[in-house]
Amino acid sequence: MQNRLMPLALTMGDPAGIGPELARRAWRALQDSDRVFFWIGDPALLGEDIPYRIIQHPAEAAACFSEAMPVQRVTCPEPVRAGQPSSGNASAVIESIEQAVQHALSGAAGAVVTNPIAKHVLAAAGFPHPGHTEFLAALCGTSGQEVMMLACPELKVTLTSIHVSLKQAVETLSAERIMMVSRLTASALRRDFGISEPRLAIAGLNPHAGENGMMGDEEIRIIRPAVLALQEEGINALGPMPPDTLFSAAARPRYDAAICLYHDQGLIPVKTLDMAGGVNITLGLPIIRTSPDHGTAFDIAVGPGETGEADISSLLSALGMAHDMACQRSASDAVNG
Numbered sequence: 483m484q485n486r487l488m489p490l491a492l493t494m495g496d497p498a499g500i501g502p503e504l505a506r507r508a509w510r511a512l513q514d515s516d517r518v519f520f521w522i523g524d525p526a527l528l529g530e531d532i533p534y535r536i537i538q539h540p541a542e543a544a545a546c547f548s549e550a551m552p553v554q555r556v557t558c559p560e561p562v563r564a565g566q567p568s569s570g571n572a573s574a575v576i577e578s579i580e581q582a583v584q585h586a587l588s589g590a591a592g593a594v595v596t597n598p599i600a601k602h603v604l605a606a607a608g609f610p611h612p613g614h615t616e617f618l619a620a621l622c623g624t625s626g627q628e629v630m631m632l633a634c635p636e637l638k639v640t641l642t643s644i645h646v647s648l649k650q651a652v653e654t655l656s657a658e659r660i661m662m663v664s665r666l667t668a669s670a671l672r673r674d675f676g677i678s679e680p681r682l683a684i685a686g687l688n689p690h691a692g693e694n695g696m697m698g699d700e701e702i703r704i705i706r707p708a709v710l711a712l713q714e715e716g717i718n719a720l721g722p723m724p725p726d727t728l729f730s731a732a733a734r735p736r737y738d739a740a741i742c743l744y745h746d747q748g749l750i751p752v753k754t755l756d757m758a759g760g761v762n763i764t765l766g767l768p769i770i771r772t773s774p775d776h777g778t779a780f781d782i783a784v785g786p787g788e789t790g791e792a793d794i795s796s797l798l799s800a801l802g803m804a805h806d807m808a809c810q811r812s813a814s815d816a817v818n819g
């Protein structure tokens with residue numbers, strides 16, 4: 483049960499986005515709870531209304547959490563203007579993520595929770611990764627195994643492709659990829675969510691799941707063979723399921739996770755059902771990582787000490803889910819050795 487005691491590492495995200503405001507409001511909401519976290523960011527972004535304590539190591543977080551927000555300092559090289567991102571601050575954004583991962587890999591943090599980054603802002607500074615998901619895998623030495631899951635209480639989805647064009651998602655779809663994502667999903671449902679016999683629904687790609695090849699043949703060539711091979715392995719997988727009805731209220735209780743074949747096939751239903759409660763989770767890492775399901779929201783970002791329109795629910799869900807996953811993983815590992 484070691485992870486139950488470890489604080490969560492919360493990254494800064496883009497300093498010009500809503501991340502800094504969300505972090506301080508999340509601390510206010512959680513300061514009397516067991517969801518202890520420390521924020522890795524620039525304290526100049528917090529304003530004077532929030533008590534914070536600079537810490538040198540995650541082990542110091544729990545002692546001060548009820549009184550002050552624990553902060554591990556990372557300094558932005560350039561002045562920050564809310565809503566006006568600058569690639570001049572990319573180094574601090576990246577350093578925050580790197581430190582969080584190091585703490586999780588060493589066991590000093592129970593999980594990494596990331597605040598949103600703007601991919602194009604980091605790309606302009608030469609950052610080679612399309613998003614957190616791929617960067618985290620590179621930091622953990624598991625590139626190629628990363629899988630994006632989006633989860634809300636009503637629905638969990640995982641994706642066979644992440645930050646690529648729709649065209650590329652279709653061109654690179656393979657039975658091997660569907661099987662890899664399905665195996666990782668089933669394993670995470672058992673280990674991190676306590677679902678002992680996970681049921682997977684594999685989405686089709688085309689209208690009516692291809693209608694026997696009339697509307698596309700990926701279901702016949704790729705998806706159906708993958709489902710049969712998964713069943714041979716003992717994984718409870720069904721499909722290809724017609725995507726237009728897969729997310730209906732009647733269908734959702736019949737599976738524990740839907741395997742989706744491109745980014746928006748999975749993210750649209752989750753965000754439509756529950757934008758506030760949705761959480762982005764990375765599978766395939768040796769560490770636990772969650773994130774709110776929204777982005778940087780530059781259009782509503784406010785400066786230090788100000789309170790704007792940002793809804794903190796998704797960050798609270800991400801912190802709560804990271805905590806619960808860490809506890810569940812610890813319990814599962816204790817049972818399974």
Ligand SMILES: NC(=O)C1=CN([C@@H]2O[C@H](COP(=O)(O)OP(=O)(O)OC[C@H]3O[C@@H](n4cnc5c(N)ncnc54)[C@H](O)[C@@H]3O)[C@@H](O)[C@H]2O)C=CC1
Binds near residue numbers: 598602781791794
């Ligand atoms: N995990 C991450 O780091 C993510 C980063 N992004 C990045 O965010 C940037 C902006 O992306 P968009 O597509 O505009 O998505 P967005 O989620 O930042 O904003 C879309 C709309 O939702 C609103 N919104 C978002 N979060 C909100 C919250 N907590 N409370 C109230 N309203 C909220 C925004 O004000 C905006 O009108 C992009 O550069 C993208 O790369 C997007 C998704 C996830």
Ligand SMILES: NCC(=O)COP(=O)(O)O
Binds near residue numbers: 612613614749
């Ligand atoms: N649409 C989800 C998203 O862009 C988040 O990506 P990541 O930064 O968590 O990899």
